[in-house]
Amino acid sequence: MNQRENHAKGGPADRLSAPAGAFHLMGRFGDQLVPAIFLIALVITLSLVSPNFLSVGNFLDIARVVSIIGIMAVGMTIVILTGGIDLSVGSTFALASVVAASLIPGSFSDAPRILAFVLPVPFAILAGLLVGAAVGFINGFIIAKSRVEPFIVTLATMAFVRGLTYLFTGGFPTIFRPMPPLFEWFGQGYVLGLPTPTIFFALVVLIGVWITRRTTFGRSIYAIGGNEEASRLSGIKVQSIKIRAYTLMGALAALSGIILASRVGAAQPTAGLTYELDVIAGVVIGGTSLLGGRGSIMSTVLGVFILGVISNGLNIAGVPTYYQYVVKGLLLISAVGFDSYLRKMQRI
Amino acid sequence: MPAILHMQDIEKNFPGVKALRGVTFTIESGEVHALLGENGAGKSTLMKILAGAQGKDAGQIRIDGRDVDIRGPLHARQLGIAIIYQELSILPHLSVAENIFLGRLPRMASMPWIVDWKLCCARARELLKQVGLDIDPLIPASRLKVADQQMVEIAKAVSENAKIVIMDEPTTSLTNREVETLFKTVRRLQERGVSIIYVSHRLAEVKEICDRATVLRDGMKIGTVNVAETTSKDWVKMMVGRDLDQLFPKMPVERGKEALRVEGVSSQKLKNVSFSAYEGEILGIAGLIGSGRSTLARTIFGAEARVAGSVNIGGKEAAIASPLEAISQGIALVPEDRKLQGLVLPMTVRENITLAKLGGISRVGQLNLRRESKVAAEYVQALQISTPHIDQKTINLSGGNQQKVVLAKWLYSDAMILIIDEPTRGIDVGARAEIYGLLQQFVEKGKSVIMISSDLPELIGMSDRIIVMHEGRVTAELAPSQFNEELIMTYASGMSH
Numbered sequence: 001m002n003q004r005e006n007h008a009k010g011g012p013a014d015r016l017s018a019p020a021g022a023f024h025l026m027g028r029f030g031d032q033l034v035p036a037i038f039l040i041a042l043v044i045t046l047s048l049v050s051p052n053f054l055s056v057g058n059f060l061d062i063a064r065v066v067s068i069i070g071i072m073a074v075g076m077t078i079v080i081l082t083g084g085i086d087l088s089v090g091s092t093f094a095l096a097s098v099v100a101a102s103l104i105p106g107s108f109s110d111a112p113r114i115l116a117f118v119l120p121v122p123f124a125i126l127a128g129l130l131v132g133a134a135v136g137f138i139n140g141f142i143i144a145k146s147r148v149e150p151f152i153v154t155l156a157t158m159a160f161v162r163g164l165t166y167l168f169t170g171g172f173p174t175i176f177r178p179m180p181p182l183f184e185w186f187g188q189g190y191v192l193g194l195p196t197p198t199i200f201f202a203l204v205v206l207i208g209v210w211i212t213r214r215t216t217f218g219r220s221i222y223a224i225g226g227n228e229e230a231s232r233l234s235g236i237k238v239q240s241i242k243i244r245a246y247t248l249m250g251a252l253a254a255l256s257g258i259i260l261a262s263r264v265g266a267a268q269p270t271a272g273l274t275y276e277l278d279v280i281a282g283v284v285i286g287g288t289s290l291l292g293g294r295g296s297i298m299s300t301v302l303g304v305f306i307l308g309v310i311s312n313g314l315n316i317a318g319v320p321t322y323y324q325y326v327v328k329g330l331l332l333i334s335a336v337g338f339d340s341y342l343r344k345m346q347r348i
Numbered sequence: 349m350p351a352i353l354h355m356q357d358i359e360k361n362f363p364g365v366k367a368l369r370g371v372t373f374t375i376e377s378g379e380v381h382a383l384l385g386e387n388g389a390g391k392s393t394l395m396k397i398l399a400g401a402q403g404k405d406a407g408q409i410r411i412d413g414r415d416v417d418i419r420g421p422l423h424a425r426q427l428g429i430a431i432i433y434q435e436l437s438i439l440p441h442l443s444v445a446e447n448i449f450l451g452r453l454p455r456m457a458s459m460p461w462i463v464d465w466k467l468c469c470a471r472a473r474e475l476l477k478q479v480g481l482d483i484d485p486l487i488p489a490s491r492l493k494v495a496d497q498q499m500v501e502i503a504k505a506v507s508e509n510a511k512i513v514i515m516d517e518p519t520t521s522l523t524n525r526e527v528e529t530l531f532k533t534v535r536r537l538q539e540r541g542v543s544i545i546y547v548s549h550r551l552a553e554v555k556e557i558c559d560r561a562t563v564l565r566d567g568m569k570i571g572t573v574n575v576a577e578t579t580s581k582d583w584v585k586m587m588v589g590r591d592l593d594q595l596f597p598k599m600p601v602e603r604g605k606e607a608l609r610v611e612g613v614s615s616q617k618l619k620n621v622s623f624s625a626y627e628g629e630i631l632g633i634a635g636l637i638g639s640g641r642s643t644l645a646r647t648i649f650g651a652e653a654r655v656a657g658s659v660n661i662g663g664k665e666a667a668i669a670s671p672l673e674a675i676s677q678g679i680a681l682v683p684e685d686r687k688l689q690g691l692v693l694p695m696t697v698r699e700n701i702t703l704a705k706l707g708g709i710s711r712v713g714q715l716n717l718r719r720e721s722k723v724a725a726e727y728v729q730a731l732q733i734s735t736p737h738i739d740q741k742t743i744n745l746s747g748g749n750q751q752k753v754v755l756a757k758w759l760y761s762d763a764m765i766l767i768i769d770e771p772t773r774g775i776d777v778g779a780r781a782e783i784y785g786l787l788q789q790f791v792e793k794g795k796s797v798i799m800i801s802s803d804l805p806e807l808i809g810m811s812d813r814i815i816v817m818h819e820g821r822v823t824a825e826l827a828p829s830q831f832n833e834e835l836i837m838t839y840a841s842g843m844s845h
Contacts (some may be wrong), residue, residue, distance in 0.1 A: 216706040216713050223703055226692035233651060233681060233689055234704040234757065235672040293694045 031295070034338070035286050035302040042306065046313040053316055060195065066308035067201035068256050068263075069275065070301065073282040074208040075252035077300040078245050080283055081212070083225040083292025084143060084150035086246060089253040089279055091161035092135045093272030096254030098165055100128025101174040101267035108177045111170035121182040129254045135161055136250020140243035158276070165269045174267040187262025197259050204252065208297040221245060225292025281328060282307055285335040307331070351413075352377040352543050353398075353512055358407035360393050360567075362746070367393040369567045370407070375512065380534060380544045382554040382575065385564035386587055386780075391547050394564070395514050398545075399431040400424030412511075430505030431514040438497045440490035445472035447489050448504045475503040479533045494638075495526035502533055513537060514545045519553060520802070521637045523841050531557050549803070551580040552834075565589050566778075596809030597785050599792075601628040603812070606663065607796040608679075608765050610648060613657030617643045619820040621657070625765065630787060630797040632811030634804070634836045640820040641800045642684050645767045649681040650674040661765070675704060680763030682754050684770050684800075686747075690754040693743040697735050698724035700742050700753050704761040727756035731786065748779025755786055766790060769800045784810055804833045818842040 047054040072089050079086045101107050103117075103124035119127065139157055143150045176183075189196040212218035220241045223231040232238050253272075261267040286303025288295025307328065314324050353375040360368040368390045375381050385391045396402040398409070400421040409416055411427055418424050424431075438447055445468050446453070454467045472485035479499045489497060498518060505513050515534075519527050534544055534557055546558055554561060555575060563570040563586040570586045588595060604627030613621045617640045625631045635641040646652040648659055650668040659666050661677050668674045671681070683689035691700055701724045702709050709720040724738040733752045735745055742753055751771070758766060771787070772780040787797050787810065801807045807814055808831045816824040816839035824839040 214715050214717070216710050216715060219699065219703075219706060219715060222695060222699075223692050226694045227688070229689050230683075230692050231703070233649070233671050233683060235675040235761075236703070237672065293692065 031287060032299050032302060035299060035306060039302055039306050039309065042309050042313070046309065046316075050313065050316050053313060058312065058316075060198070062305070062308045062312050063198045063201075064195040065312070066304050067195075067197035068260050069278045069282055069307070070201045070304045071204045071256045071259070072249075072253050072275065072279045073300045073304050074204050074297055075249035076279045076283050077286075077288055077295060077297050078208070078212065078221055079150075079249050080280075080288055080290060081221050081225045081292055081295055082242055082245050083228065084242065084245070085154065085280065085290070086136075086139060086249050087151065087154040087276045088135065088139060088158040088161055089249065090272035090275035091158045091165065092132050092250050092253040093257035093260075093275060094267075094269055095135065095161050095165045095168070095257075096128040096132040097257030097261040097267040097271055098169050098174055098269060099131045100124050100254075100258045101176075101261050102168075103127055104176065104183055105180055106176045106178055107174050109169065109174040110172040111174075121180050121186075125183075125186065125258055128258045129251050132254020132257070133247050133251040136247040136253070137243060139250065140246030143246065144239035144242040169267075169269040171269055173269070174261075176265060179262075179265060183262050185262075187259045187264075197263065200255065200259060204255070205297060205301055212297055217241065217244065222293055225294075227293070278307065278328075281332045281335075284339070285331060287335070287339065289339055290336070303335075350377055351375065352411065354408075354410040355394070355398065356408045356410070358394065358397060358409075359405045360390075360397065360402070361405055366567050368397075368404075371564065371567070371569045373562055373569065374572075375543045375545060376560075377511075377543055378538055378541045379559045380538055380546055380557055382558040382561035383545055383547045383564065384551075384554065384561055384583055384587055389564040389587070390567040391564055392516065393567075395431065395516060395545065395547060398424070398512075399429055399514060401431075425508055425510075428509060428511035429514070430508060430510035430512070432498065432501045432505065432516065432518060434517040434520060436494070436497050436501060438489045438500060441488060443486050444476070444483065444489050444492070444500055445469055445485035447500055448472050448475060448485070448507055450504075471507070472503075475507050476500070478506055478536070479503045480529055493526075494521050495523070495529070498522075498530070499533065502537075506537070510542065512543045512545065514547070516547045517549065518546070519548065519550060524843070527553070551583060554583075555580060563587055595781050595784070596806075597781065597788050598810055599788060601791050601812075604628045604794055607661070608648075608798075609660040609663075610644075611658050611660065613644070613647060613654050613659070615643070615647055615652065615654045615656075617820050618647060618654070621817075621820070621822055623815050623822060623825070625796045625798050627794045627796050628791050629812045630791055630799055630810055632807040632814035633798060633800040633817060634807055634814055635800075635817035635840050637802070639817040639840065641817050642769050643820075644817070645681060645769050645798070645800055646683075648674070649679055649767060651681070675761060675763075678762065678764035680704070680758035680761060680766045682751070682758060682766065682768040682771065684773075686750050686754050691742045691750055694741060696739045696741055697728065697733065697745070697753055698738040701727050701756045701760055704757050708760065723760060727760060731756050731759075732782065746779075748775040748783070751775055751779070751783060752786075755783070759786075759790075764795050765798065766795065767798045767800070770803075771799060771801065772803065772806060780806075804836055807831075807836070808833070816840050 052058065076086060076089065102109065103119045104121055105118045107118070135157060139154055142148065142153045185196065187196060191199050212221065220231065220236045223236055224238055224241055228238060257272060260271060282304035283300045284290060284303065285306055286295070286299035288299055310327060311324055314327065351374050355371065355373040357370045357372055358368050359370055371390065371394060373394065383391050393402065397404045400418045400423055409418060416427055418427065449468055453463045454471065456462045456464045469485050476483060476485060479502050481496060481499045489500060492500065518530060522530065537544060546554065548554060558575045560572055561575055561583060562572040563583060565587060573582065606624050607627045608625040611622050621644055633641050643652060647654050650670045650673055659668055666677050668677060687693060692703065698720060702720050709716050709723060721738060728735060728738055731752045733749050733756065735749060742750055745753065771783055775783065791797055799807070799810060812828065814826045814831060814836065815822050816826065816836055818840055819842060823842065826835065
């Protein structure tokens with residue numbers, strides 16, 4: 001024992017911890033290498049093919065367009081890292097946006113039963129976020145307590161929440177006569193020359209990275225996705241962490257929905273249909289494993305931009321939307337296939 | 349007798365471990381050949397290669413004098429090799445007959461796309477008779493006892509005209525009577541010219557049933573001996589390669605206060621279990637698989653529910669309903685299966701070590717990664733975990749180092765009572781000695797260890813006291829003077845003295 005202690009006093013312990021940072025960075029960089037190279041290759045190709053592609057204006061446009069999906073994709077990454085999935089994001093997106101919109105002064109709808117009272121803009125937005133968080137909480141609660149597959153639970157809430165949205169609006173869009181300036185800024189404004197959706201996206205990404213890398217909550221998320229039973233036996237509060245992950249997802253879906261309502265000047269009960277596909281595609285194309293425990297927010301950012309750049313490039317090239325669906329589908333299949341191939345190579 | 353099987357210079361590497369280093373192994377036709385060696389010696393790997401479940405890195409395999417390249421499990425079966433794994437591969441919801449003829453159910457002669465159930469049933473019944481089983485082949489396999497399920501697997505091997513049958517620890521979950529039946533079947537197969545490779549830790553059984561024995565250690569073949577001409581002591585010497593004293597660094601520690609008292613704990617699988625563990629003591633728990641040993645550990649740890657009874661820690665009743673509560677009371681569980689329960693494999697060494705005490709490396713929920721790296725490096729150093737760096741994913745470590753990471757996690761969590769289930773399963777001899785050393789150090793600090801193990805030499809070599817379990821009950825408590833394998837097995841199989 002003495003011998004061992006003497007041994008430990010020297011440099012070896014320091015030697016072990018010293019390269020940790022470097023290896024850590026390499027490991028994280030390694031995860032994102034493939035999507036990053038793919039994205040760069042994509043940008044170069046499109047620049048060569050189409051002269052209109054390579055411009056600051058177009059890049060800002062892409063950054064703004066992907067923000068709506070991107071904000072949700074950050075939440076989805078966290079959910080998928082726990083080994084779960086959330087199919088209800090599109091419905092939550094719609095419900096939160098119609099609730100927030102109906103509470104905003106100046107909102108108008110042909111629906112017979114719309115809320116009669118209004119709130120100041122910040123509180124109306126907050127109410128929308130709370131609605132989203134509540135849907136997420138319910139998802140998380142059922143998934144954590146019942147152990148029913150997240151796929152099934154959120155498939156059910158997807159239908160349920162969409163139904164609530166139609167009931168609440170009577171199927172009519174909510175518009176604004178006129179739109180309060182603060183709410184107009186929320187989705188259409190600019191900060192330092194950047195559109196507000198992009199600013200919100202950047203903030204959500206920063207917070208997401210901080211949560212996943214620097215907090216015990218984030219560590220627990222990776223642990224649960226990596227091995228739920230081992231996490232439970234290590235004293236991780238599995239149920240509580242899952243509920244928090246889905247609640248966060250719901251709130252972020254709501255944020256996206258409210259931003260889009262402001263951006264287009266209307267809250268549609270049909271908003272966000274099939275958005276779950278784009279959000280999950282962004283996460284998976286970035287390289288986050290659907291089995292949980294492996295992936296990162298930054299990978300998802302790359303994934304979302306890959307989708308955004310492709311769709312932008314195809315638009316500029318004048319490719320019809322129908323083909324774009326085909327391309328998106330092929331890309332998703334390739335990403336999942338590549339992930340499972342990598343896993344086979346690593347014998348996981 | 350002619351050699352039916354000849355394996356020449358077989359090599360197999362796993363990341364970080366040389367599992368087999370040039371093993372040569374010959375089986376004669378109609379013999380029962382024991383394959384002996386400690387956990388991690390390479391027996392399972394060698395047999396998996398033969399059964400086509402794993403590829404080899406180098407070497408040749410000859411069956412009946414012909415060189416073969418075993419491409420997969422199906423190909424191995426076609427070559428006449430059948431393996432009966434310790435964890436049976438019976439499909440519980442299918443009938444016995446379907447299990448026997450899985451993938452090759454007899455068809456009608458006139459309509460070959462329709463299964464001939466009548467023929468299937470008759471053939472199954474005949475095969476079952478050959479292994480001494482008189483049951484209806486149409487009942488679901490889940491209704492059979494484990495011993496009978498094993499017989500069904502043997503019947504399946506017979507039906508495939510297997511020339512070589514590998515039995516991996518076939519008697520682990522059998523009673524003495526069932527072992528007798530198994531041996532009768534083995535002899536019957538032998539008379540028909542079938543060769544049997546018998547992998548077992550139970551040397552008495554080897555003495556009774558086997559003709560020759562080959563001993564492996566650390567992935568190398570130590571030798572092949574005639575069972576009749578040698579004693580089990582000779583084999584142990586070959587298996588261990590050193591004195592047992594050296595393997596088990598057991599030093600007497602003064603026994604302290606009662607650390608844990610379990611009183612009348614009952615659940616679906618446990619029946620009124622009571623015992624105490626003391627500071628400075630290693631308490632061994634013996635029992636067959638399914639005796640409730642692991643359930644007991646998980647129940648004390650709050651991972652499984654108990655319906656009655658109490659757990660006292662340091663004299664006070666501890667209401668433990670979850671692993672989190674157990675950890676806060678100073679209990680740790682190193683589970684039976686480190687890959688499924690012990691480690692988060694895609695996470696790094698660093699992240700696994702701190703997982704049970706994230707509070708120690710964080711403030712208000714925010715991690716201090718620098719501090720975490722320091723903690724991890726300290727434990728990697730202290731436990732001599734062999735890893736290139738603390739950010740290596742644990743999936744890439746060898747079994748022994750993985751187990752050390754799990755131990756490091758609990759040492760960092762300040763556990764006072766360490767429950768360790770199968771501490772050295774699948775770990776090579778060198779790392780085993782180190783893990784025993786760590787357990788010894790742990791009790792020297794006045795903490796207590798509860799060690800569950802199927803490995804009787806390990807239990808005997810390391811425990812201060814052993815309790816034996818059978819079907820959810822404690823059937824015996826043994827003092828060191830009473831430690832011997834036969835006595836433990838007697839209590840473990842439910843026969844009292």
